[in-house]
Amino acid sequence: MDWYFCKWNDTGDKIRRFIEWSVGRPLQHNERIPLELALIHRPDNSYNPNAIAIAAPAQFGGDRDSRFFGYFYDSQLNEIGMRRLADLSKTLGGAEMSCTGIATRDGLELDLPEPAELARAIDEFLGYDDTRIHKKKSLETDRALATVQVFTYEPIAVEGLRLTTRFGKAGRRIAVEDSLSHRLVGHIDQGYLLLEDERDRDAVLRLLSTSGLRLARPKGRTAIPLEAAWPVTRVPNLQIDNQTEVYLFPPVAPMGRYNPKTRKLWVEDSRLVGPSLCFAARLGLQVAEVGLPKRPWRLDDEVAFDELKDYGRRKKLQSTQQEVAASLMSTLWDAVKATGLERLIPKDTIEAKCFRISQGALNENKDHFRLNESFVQQRQYLFGELTLADNSGSCRLCGQNAWMFTTAVCTEPVTYCHQCLEFASEGVFENQPRAAEALKMLAELEFSNEPMLEGQLAALHIDSRVPVPPETIDKLLLLRFTIKRGKFPWTLLLEKAGLTQNGLRLSRGTLVRARDGHRCLSLGEKAVCDFLHQFGIQHDREPLYPVDPDLNPRGRRRADWILADGTFVELWGLPSAPAYAARMREKRELAERQGLTLIELTERDLLTLPRVFAPWLPASTSEITSWAWSPILKPLLPAAPTKKSGNVGGRNAANAAARQGRLERCRRALELQASGLTRKEIGEAVGVTTDSVKTLLRDAKFFADPASDEERLQRASAAALAQSQGMTKEVFQVQSGLTGPKVNESWKDADVITASAEEETFQT
Secondary structure, eight states, X not given: OXXXXXXXXXXXXXXXXXXXXXXSSOOOTTOOEEEEEEEEEOTTOSSOTTOEEEEOOGGGOSOTTTTEXXXXXXXXXXXXXXXXXXXXXXXXXXXXXXXXXXXETTEEEEEOOOHHHHXXXXXXXXXXXTTOOOOSXXXXXXXXXXXXXXXXXXXXXXXXXXXXXXXXXTEEEEEEEETTTOOEEEEEETTEEEESSGGGHHHHHHHHTTTTOOOOOOOSSOSSOOOTTSOTTSOOSOOOEEOSSOEEOOSSTTSXXXXXXTTEEEESSXXXXXXXXXXXXXXXXXXXXXXXXXXXXXXXXXXXXXXXXXXXXHHHHHHHHHHHHHHHHHHHHHHHHHTTOTXXXXXXXXXXXXXXXXXXXXXXXXHHHHHHHHTOHHHHXXXXXXXXXXXXXXXXXXXXXXXXXXXXXBSSOEEOOHXXXXXXXXXXXXXXXXXXXXXXXXXHHHSTTOOOOGGGGGSOOOOTTSOBOHHHHHHHHHHHHTSOTTTSOHHHHHHHTTOSSSSOOGGGOOOEEOTTSOEESSHHHHHHHHHHHHTTOOEEESOBOOOBTTTBTTSOOBOSEEETTSOEEEEOSOTTSHHHHHHHHHHHHHHHHTTOOEEEEXXXXXXXXXXXXXXXXXXXXXXXXXXXXXXXXXXSSOOOOOXXXXXXXXXXXXXXXXXXXXXXXXXXXXXXXXXXXOHHHHHHHHTOOHHHHHHHHHHHXXXXXXXXXXXXXXXXXXXXXXXXTTOOHHHHHHHHOOOHHHHHHHHHHHHHHHHHHHXXXXXX
């Protein structure tokens, strides 16, 4: 092998000066003179900490940088083992190593042994041999052994399991989560159970025993006998990181690698074979052979990468994905045209997602395909109750193979692949104008032109009593493709879609009607109200908590809902805000003191409301769909007043609704202030500016106690008298001499205090 090195731009002159200094004269044509060079390990090299520099020897004078000529190419270091020369330098205490160079008229050449001979010489010097028995202790191995033998945290009991198919690095695999805490327990990949905590294996296998899953089981008898210190019953602190072509054994990075094609287990140190074989046996891996490096932790240097990994598997997967992607995109474009959505999903938009689409191309055998299809949660979230058929088919949108199913919301059996269901559940395109237009169409088709929560797009809102044809389902799913979840400010998108006019007043706070007519102060509250209404759970809004001398002395604290049996329900809107969290704790304590049942919800609970309210639901209710279609039994807003309704003082249904909305916003602002929030935080919570918050708080205090501002009360009383006499606001302004803003304030105040005298409408 010819040895050479990478030279820097100014190296030529330095090498000529060095040769003249070493030889004492210019060289003749074809003359070759041996001379001494230095090899210097440069761990400070940012590109490769194992880099080896070629330099003039120390006797030439100057520091290492001034004597520097260039670096070995990485390809040459790989020939002898990337870290061998670096290890040799470390053993020598970082000293410079000497080698022979050949000086010619053209520069310098290196005179080194063949790579295999050089590697063998270094190993002999360092005390390594072909027995692969690592007698010298390694700090990395000591750390690894300490890690695998001890768990630094207490195990967490697994009470139940939820299985979800997800796309991973090596295709699809099934995520295993605790059904109560949603903690990730592990994965099922290619029939192997790969756990985050190996101590969970017995419990998880027991819970999965009735699932019908065919999983690899721990092997009591193995082809390679286990060490006495590491029987299959011992639990090592190890995990699996499954790459496309190899199973890695962390948490040590990594101490073992299993090649599924050759069934060979490669281990970084002979002292780690025991725990590695034990772990492989617990997983059910079939280990036919164990491989070791000559030097501990040098597998990458000494073993060809295609022996460590089933590299062909990655190439095959990538090749399949590239071949299939073009067909998937073509079929998807046909589906877009068939639904008339070409303007919302242009062809170039689909092509721009080529890589993402290719990642969903499947390359699974029949057993793994059926298993993975069984746990596609997006299908269940979107369609609710469904039944998988006995056969697969082609996805209606992209043509990929998927399992057929029947659902009550569609007139015929349908087939949608995992990736298209994921695209519909998460959104894939990020154009805001198109997203707004798609949202408007979804509102018309599914939500009766009402505003909705972003999370509500996770389910198709179709009346199962009036199922729709598959073509309609196609359109609803493709429309969801265009709305990338979490990408756009949701309120802004609702505005652009024209969904903020009937019920959602952003300029004056978030106020929206639920389907049962209740006024809600957020879309989250609306979702809960709609759910309770849909399933016939009797409820009322904003009940007062009982009086408590410490926690509710004035009796003004309210919950969000009360159920017929007296259960209180709270939807915590800002649980991460310290002041709000303190308010939450006080309400919890208040409920506990008073012996109240309190259900606490956050935004994440909106997708699992059937589970939360299970005691109040029929036994047959699905736990998957949290908010399905529900009839509109009451109008969203009061009917528009006719010319004959009300009176000149403004006492009509529309103004009554506006008054109530104003009171609710004021009360909400005052409650948030009492919980410790700043004006800015209150504004963000209710959707108004900081200046508007100041006005809301001022109004709230006045409405709660009108006598607190005697001058304002006098103006309001005068306006109330004028209204009772049939006087218009314009005439009242002339007679009172008040400014326009004061007249408007007094006129509205009069409406509030007059109504308050008739019925108690404002309580904090």
